[in-house]
Amino acid sequence: ADPQAALATAASDPDDVDAQLLAADIEVLSGLAEQAYQRLVSVVRRTTGEDREKVRQHLVGLFTIAGPEDPAVASARRALASALF
Template sequence: SGADPQGALDAAAAAPGDVAAQLLAADIEVLSGQADQAYKRLVGLVRRTAGEERDTVRQHLLSLFTIAGPDDPAVASARRALASALF
């Protein structure tokens, strides 16, 4: 709420390691119908982070999965990608 969508996406592109910027960009992508892109963004971030940051990203991604529901093919694909990133 109150975020400039394009500004947030630009900020995330400029700072790929900024967890907060990536989470906001993923939220904007989900809300604008680009959930698959959001999932890819966060799975990539899971791969690049560790510890508490990694867990924060993982939990946020799981919360985004609940929006689409378990039967969404993009969620199923992203869950497999997340499992691969974690193990």
């Protein structure tokens, strides 16, 4: 996927869950993991049901890749918990 086009699509349609997931992956690969986590936590806040669970699982997968020692992961986990409850 073209990173710039994917990020533009995500910016223009914040309710497109798949576009948000792809944009977050691009951000993580670009060294912008904290921004990606914030993006997905925001999507969790705005969604319900299967979409919400899909985004939550994806975000937890990104946390696993980064590892628990990453300070951005700890902060994003707290934000995710707050968004879920």
